[in-house]
Amino acid sequence: MIHTIEIKIRGYHLDLFGHVNNARYLEFLEEARWAAFEKAVDLERLARNGHAFTVVNININYRRPALMNDVLNIETQVVKWGRRSAVIRQEVKNGRNGEMVADADVTFVIFDTREKKTAVLEGDLLNTLQAV
Numbered sequence: 001m002i003h004t005i006e007i008k009i010r011g012y013h014l015d016l017f018g019h020v021n022n023a024r025y026l027e028f029l030e031e032a033r034w035a036a037f038e039k040a041v042d043l044e045r046l047a048r049n050g051h052a053f054t055v056v057n058i059n060i061n062y063r064r065p066a067l068m069n070d071v072l073n074i075e076t077q078v079v080k081w082g083r084r085s086a087v088i089r090q091e092v093k094n095g096r097n098g099e100m101v102a103d104a105d106v107t108f109v110i111f112d113t114r115e116k117k118t119a120v121l122e123g124d125l126l127n128t129l130q131a132v
Helices: 022-040 043-048 123-129
Strands: 003-008 051-062 071-081 085-094 100-112
Touching: 003 022, 022 051, 022 071, 022 085, 022 100, 043 051
Parallel strands: none
Antiparallel strands: 003 071, 051 100, 071 085, 085 100
16 A cells, blocks of 8 residues: 655755755654554554664665655555565655655565564564555
């Protein structure tokens, strides 16, 4: 399932060159991931059970600049489930013309805070996460 949020570019998102700085996209992508997981998963229950999302790798491509007042549509979808990790594909598109602004593949694990190690994605934990 693809989850989409909108972010309007404001002045505080811009750098001295008048476009969104590359580091700001990481914040936009994180906001979109949280929104997707909040919608589908009981995050408080996961935390009570000692599970925490941990990003272990991000590969991002910057395609076009985003400027003041642009509205970005950020699509988020889990595209691969592994034994201990999963990959989320995120695409940032200009809401006005649909052009790709950036895209990223984000690999995450579930860290077991009680065992102090990466959790195996199986059983109830996997079923819960696959609701995303």
